[in-house]
Amino acid sequence: DAKTTQPNSMESNEEEPVHLPCNHSTISGTDYIHWYRQLPSQGPEYVIHGLTSNVNNRMASLAIAEDRKSSTLILHRATLRDAAVYYCILTFYNQGGKLIFGQGTELSVKP
């Protein structure tokens, strides 16, 4: 299984952009890059996913490197409610849908 590597923790100031990195150097051509987050005392929440091109939605943007060996989740203006653990997860076309969670990046947001 292709693995992802994320920093254990990051800090941000409120209302500033946050760039959360993820390395996935063994990604294969059909693997999607998903981001989920888990707020305190809640279940994981889908954030965004992509394959090759950069993606935007109402929550965040996903920037994917040209060689696909890394990606960055971008929160354009961090709020206190964005404090969570962010997981970068690869999904494989034949894996049957299961998500394999790592330790993720714990993001803290300072007012």
Added chain:
Amino acid sequence: EPEVTQTPSHQVTQMGQEVILRCVPISNHLYFYWYRQILGQKVEFLVSFYNNEISEKSEIFDDQFSVERPDGSNFTLKIRSTKLEDSAMYFCASSIGTASNQPQHFGDGTRLSIL
């Protein structure tokens, strides 16, 4: 926005007792999952379920565990004879498909405490 709901939010059970955790997935979703998270540890996949059958299960999902979709709306996880190490948060999730580009939607979990 439709959401996955789980009941109860907290379940306390004596070791050796049976417990059933309940989930109502999003109504047009066809694929259902259970995950667990032991306090301070990673979220772990337990089982996936489609068309009234288990699609895949992890090593954790042994003979003590079973899943069922009894009535077309609920999705349940049963632990037959609970052990202390079953204490964890249990999350249910659902998705429209299992294609690798389909997001999963999670409930807020049931905290299971085994005494």
